Amino acid sequence: MKSYRKELFFNVPARRAFINITKEVEDAVEKSKVREGICLVNAMHITASVFINDDEQGLHNDYEKWLEKLAPHEPVSRYQHNNGEDNADAHLKRQVMGREVVVAITDGHLDFGPWEQIFYGEFDGRRKKRVLIKIIGE
Numbered sequence: 001m002k003s004y005r006k007e008l009f010f011n012v013p014a015r016r017a018f019i020n021i022t023k024e025v026e027d028a029v030e031k032s033k034v035r036e037g038i039c040l041v042n043a044m045h046i047t048a049s050v051f052i053n054d055d056e057q058g059l060h061n062d063y064e065k066w067l068e069k070l071a072p073h074e075p076v077s078r079y080q081h082n083n084g085e086d087n088a089d090a091h092l093k094r095q096v097m098g099r100e101v102v103v104a105i106t107d108g109h110l111d112f113g114p115w116e117q118i119f120y121g122e123f124d125g126r127r128k129k130r131v132l133i134k135i136i137g138e
Contacts, residue, residue, distance in 0.1 A: 004032030004135040010048075012125035015073070016093075018060045019120045021050075021131065025103075026110060028133045035108045037137010041118055042100030045129045047090035049097035049121035052112075067093045067123075090124035097121050105137055 006028045008021060025041055043050045053059065071092035072078075079088030101118060104111040120131055 001136060001138060002032060002034050002037070004028065004034065004133075006031075006133045007044075008120070008131040008133065009128060010120060010122065010131070011128045012122040014125050015123070016064065017122045017125060018063065019122070020055050020117055021120050022055075022110075022117045025118050025133055029105055029108065029110060029135060032135040033108075034105055034135050034137040037105045037135060039103045039105055039110065040100060040132070040134040041103070042132050042134075043094070043120065043129070044132055047087055047094055047122075047124035048129050048131075049094045049123070050100050050131060051097050051119055051121060052101050052103075052116050053119065054115045055117040055119075063097075063121075067096065070096060087124040093123040094121075097123075105135065 008024055010019065025039065029039055041050050071089040073089045076082045076086040076088070081088035081091065
């Protein structure tokens, strides 16, 4: 069995962003030379997410509005976690959007359904963060 590991690094200047990382993951699968296996992609920070969905700006805007309704950033005083920080909402948003995705690799390619893309979701930007790509298979 083969194993391959790669890290992606992000320093998003805004508080929140959705970044399509599909190409970077596809490049890692190609470099791994795994033909049949699985690919794990996960955010290595508790205020960021990795998820799969459509790459459509309207949907991303809907996510932004929906997440802000579920866990509004302001007022930060509403959260017990905010002792000297202001990112409690980012932790909650990450919980909803998820930590990682696992995608099958078939014939050397990510085995997606129609319109599926992999995204990095940032909910408390302005500092360096990373995503782990781990590929195993034959």
